[in-house]
Amino acid sequence: MKFFIDTANLDQIREAQELGILDGVTTNPSLMAKEGVKGKEAIFQHYKAICDIVDGDVSAEVFATDYEGMVREGEELLKIDPKITVKLPCTKDGIKAVKYFSDRGEKTNCTLVFSVGQALLAAKAGAKYVSPFIGRLDDISSDGVGLVREIAGVYRYYGYKTMVLAASVRHTRHIIQCLEAGADVATCPLKAILGLLNHPLTDKGLATFVSDANKMME
Numbered sequence: 001m002k003f004f005i006d007t008a009n010l011d012q013i014r015e016a017q018e019l020g021i022l023d024g025v026t027t028n029p030s031l032m033a034k035e036g037v038k039g040k041e042a043i044f045q046h047y048k049a050i051c052d053i054v055d056g057d058v059s060a061e062v063f064a065t066d067y068e069g070m071v072r073e074g075e076e077l078l079k080i081d082p083k084i085t086v087k088l089p090c091t092k093d094g095i096k097a098v099k100y101f102s103d104r105g106e107k108t109n110c111t112l113v114f115s116v117g118q119a120l121l122a123a124k125a126g127a128k129y130v131s132p133f134i135g136r137l138d139d140i141s142s143d144g145v146g147l148v149r150e151i152a153g154v155y156r157y158y159g160y161k162t163m164v165l166a167a168s169v170r171h172t173r174h175i176i177q178c179l180e181a182g183a184d185v186a187t188c189p190l191k192a193i194l195g196l197l198n199h200p201l202t203d204k205g206l207a208t209f210v211s212d213a214n215k216m217m218e
C-alpha cells in the first residue's frame, strides 16, 4: 500500500518526505485554505512548492463545479508540474471531466466518494484514483473501511485499473484497517503516519539497550 500525506502544509510534507516513506500528496480546497494561501498565483506557487518536495503524484483539486470550468481549471493545474493529478468531485460534471482528462492520458483523482456506485462510475471514466472518505462515513455511523473493502473487491473482480485511495483517514488504526481492506493508497495526516511507530516495548527495549551501551562505554 502506498502512503500519501493529506495536507498542504509544506513542513509536514517535507518531514514525511525526509522519512523516506512518502509516495504522494493529496490536497483539497479546505487544506489549502488552512495554509492561508490566497489568490490564484499564490495557490499555483504553493502546488509547485509541494511538487518540488515530493517524489510522486500531487492531487490538486479544481474549485469549479461545472464541466467546462473543471476542464479549464484542470488544464491550468496540469501546466504546473507533471506530478499534478487533477482532483475532481464525483458528480455528473466531475465524471465527465474525469473522462475528458483520462482520454488525454492525464491523471485524475475522483474525490468525495461515498458509495460503490460512485466508485464504479469513476473507474469507468478512467480515474487513476478513487477517493472514498472513510472518516466522514464513520462520522455518520457508517462503515468507511467497509466501503474501501467493497470497492477494492469490485475493482479486482472486474479488473478495473483505478486505484483505491482511502481518504479522510483520521488516525493510525485507520491505516492498518485500510491495509487489511486492500486499499492501494492511504492518504493520511502526518500524526497518523508517525503513530505507526508507537510501541511501548520499542521504547522500553531501546532504553535498556542505551543503558547497557552506556555501561560498556564507561
Ligand code: G3P
Pocket: 006, 026, 028, 031, 133, 135, 136, 167, 168, 169, 170, 187
Ligand atoms: O482526504 C480527504 C480529507 O482531507 C478529508 O478529511 O478529515 O476532513 O474528513 P476530513
